[in-house]
Amino acid sequence: xxxxxxxxxxxxxxxxxxxxxxxxxxxxxxxxxxxxxxxxxxxxxxxxxxxxxxxxxxxxxxxxxxxxxxxxxxxxxxxxxxxxxxxxxxxxxxxxxxxxxxxxxxxxxxxxxxxxxxxxxxxxxxxxxxxxxxxxxxxxxxxxxxxxxxxxxxxxxxxxxxxxxxxxxxxxxxxxxxxxxxxxxxxxxxxxxxxxxxxxxxxxxxxxxxxxxxxxxxxxxxxxxxxxxxxxxxxxxxxxxxxxxxxxxxxxxxxxxxxxxxxxxxxxxxxxxxxx
Amino acid sequence: xxxxxxxxxxxxxxxxxxxxxxxxxxxxxxxxxxxxxxxxxxxxxxxxxxxxxxxxxxxxxxxxxxxxxxxxxxxxxxxxxxxxxxxxxxxxxxxxxxxxxxxxxxxxxxxxxxxxxxxxxxxxxxxxxxxxxxxxxxxxxxxxxxxxxxxxxxxxxxxxxxxxxxxxxxxxxxxxxxxxxxxxxxxxxxxxxxxxxxxxxxxxxxxxxxxxxxxxxxxxxxxxxxxxxxxxxxxxxxxxxxxxxxxxxxxxxxxxxxxxxxxxxxxxxxxxxxxxxxxxxxxxxxxxxxxxxxxxxxxxxxxxxxxxxxxxxxxxxxxxxxxxxxxxxxxxxxxxxxxxxxxxxxxxxxxxxxxxxxxxxxxxxxxxxxxxxxxxxxxxxxxxxxxxxxxxxxxxxxxxxxxxxxx
Numbered sequence: 011x012x013x014x015x016x017x018x019x020x021x022x023x024x025x026x027x028x029x030x031x032x033x034x035x036x037x038x039x040x041x042x043x044x045x046x047x048x049x050x051x052x053x054x055x056x057x058x059x060x061x062x063x064x065x066x067x068x069x070x071x072x073x074x075x076x077x078x079x080x081x082x083x084x085x086x087x088x089x090x091x092x093x094x095x096x097x098x099x100x101x102x103x104x105x106x107x108x109x110x111x112x113x114x115x116x117x118x119x120x121x122x123x124x125x126x127x128x129x130x131x132x133x134x135x136x137x138x139x140x141x142x143x144x145x146x147x148x149x150x151x152x153x154x155x156x157x158x159x160x161x162x163x164x165x166x167x168x169x170x171x172x173x174x175x176x177x178x179x180x181x182x183x184x185x186x187x188x189x190x191x192x193x194x195x196x197x198x199x200x201x202x203x204x205x206x207x208x209x210x211x212x213x214x215x216x217x218x219x220x221x222x223x224x225x226x227x228x229x230x231x232x233x234x235x236x237x238x239x240x241x242x243x244x245x246x247x248x249x250x251x252x253x254x255x256x257x258x259x260x261x262x263x264x265x266x267x268x269x270x271x272x273x274x275x276x277x278x279x280x281x282x283x284x285x286x
Numbered sequence: 287x288x289x290x291x292x293x294x295x296x297x298x299x300x301x302x303x304x305x306x307x308x309x310x311x312x313x314x315x316x317x318x319x320x321x322x323x324x325x326x327x328x329x330x331x332x333x334x335x336x337x338x339x340x341x342x343x344x345x346x347x348x349x350x351x352x353x354x355x356x357x358x359x360x361x362x363x364x365x366x367x368x369x370x371x372x373x374x375x376x377x378x379x380x381x382x383x384x385x386x387x388x389x390x391x392x393x394x395x396x397x398x399x400x401x402x403x404x405x406x407x408x409x410x411x412x413x414x415x416x417x418x419x420x421x422x423x424x425x426x427x428x429x430x431x432x433x434x435x436x437x438x439x440x441x442x443x444x445x446x447x448x449x450x451x452x453x454x455x456x457x458x459x460x461x462x463x464x465x466x467x468x469x470x471x472x473x474x475x476x477x478x479x480x481x482x483x484x485x486x487x488x489x490x491x492x493x494x495x496x497x498x499x500x501x502x503x504x505x506x507x508x509x510x511x512x513x514x515x516x517x518x519x520x521x522x523x524x525x526x527x528x529x530x531x532x533x534x535x536x537x538x539x540x541x542x543x544x545x546x547x548x549x550x551x552x553x554x555x556x557x558x559x560x561x562x563x564x565x566x567x568x569x570x571x572x573x574x575x576x577x578x579x580x581x582x583x584x585x586x587x588x589x590x591x592x593x594x595x596x597x598x599x600x601x602x603x604x605x606x607x608x609x610x611x612x613x614x615x616x617x618x619x620x621x622x623x624x625x626x627x628x629x630x631x632x633x634x635x636x637x638x639x640x641x642x643x644x645x646x647x648x649x650x651x652x653x654x655x656x657x658x659x660x661x662x663x664x665x666x667x668x669x670x671x672x673x674x675x676x677x678x679x680x681x682x683x684x685x686x687x688x689x690x691x692x693x
Binding site for chain 1: 334338339340341342345600603604
């Protein structure tokens, strides 16, 4: 190939083929790539289903934080109206997002599953004091949903499974934990589907995981594409997927056409009645 | 004066105010259309090249990013205009105009449509139809070299100077091959006027010079013109990895923008020239619709030109940049002899008809001798190479030192 004098013509073929290949780019601010199930974003402080706060002010999160971004002060629960079910509660809870590296060690450390991370990472501030989120901003609302603050860019799915965060599928390498729910169901969210682990018993549809070679199949080398997705067979397969995607659109269009036809008929009837 | 204007039927009845108005309108339309087309070309190139690289390309300004060029241009106008300390101020400011003006002027001779009639005036749809038409294009591409050359020299900086020296050497080298392919076209059309060249090709694609001249001159012309435009793969003048930005390194603001403008305008102009010389210009099938004789030629011309703009972009996407010695090899050792041989063939066939085929063995023998000579020359020069080619380099310390008797 190297020594053929006209081998550069292959470049023309390749570049021309690329015209029809799907783009890998997402037009970012308009639409976004689906986030991975374990994306680390802005924290939330969870509540129990009766509305009690989970945080007991133990400061383990602050202690484990490698970036020193968490500041917690605990206080004894007032006996007549306790804030948390334990002895103490988090009186002050602040996270400085100019320091936070979203390592999730605080989530691992928390004994009551009080602090978890949402998938939101698009929040910007124009001064330093705004970068420090206080307890008021971090705490979930009465429905268990994270507060959507005005400067944050929440999109659909950013708060999914916020409190259903999971540890590694097989803690300490023990296969016994594989496929088991590792984290309790919360206010606002149910139990999250267990992720598969090393043994491959995974339910990608439930957890939302999508392997890269499936997403970008058109860009793989020909021999890496599964036989069922090549040639005529592949074309049929792709058409099926496309049809599924377009089904909603088609249905909407059909409904619109139907409505238009009905209205036209009605107008015609009115006209003929008017004449009669 | 009258002899000079004779080929343009617009001036046949003398020059009065109506003729002047028509000329003015033609110039204005061509100016605006070319500027708009250049903006579109920049958008087109960015969009196509991004498609070929599986990207999206400009999509923020206007629908499908159509106004991206406008946004870029506006930005460039408002940027600070820097004048380097060591620059020759007057020449530095003059150079961008020397690049842009020829690009405009060269387009003037390109026939974009057929001939229309308004009242008693016969109007050719091109800005001007001088008897020397195609020479004007060559002259303008020659003058454009001054823009690049002076820009590099007047910057008072090393990279631009190197870039401009490369550019002028490259453009002058390929101008010979370019000129000779143009001569083959002129030989069969028997005229230098672009209108006459187009008329000679009308009446079906088998009359196009592409077919009549035997395809090869078209390929030579495409290669030569790509080098002439300093577009990829011949864009050594602005090889960013070696020369920062080439001749326009020191330019900023709208002066830089003008070089950019000139480059893309030249691309359009040269696409149009290729269409004129080899693809019959506005020639094409005309359906029997009312008024089709007026607008169909323009549509055909635009289609062909856009196709060539696409091909230039395709070149850029598909081919890696040549090394400088490869560029010169291709120009001097291959393109010039081949165009010369083809010119000889065409000339002898034009004069002697079928007997002209006798020239084929002559050309073959001459070609063989030339290849042999260039190989001999290359072998001989290898002994006294100042810098041996990469891979054959021997460190002086490792070389046996026969002169000192040490082995």
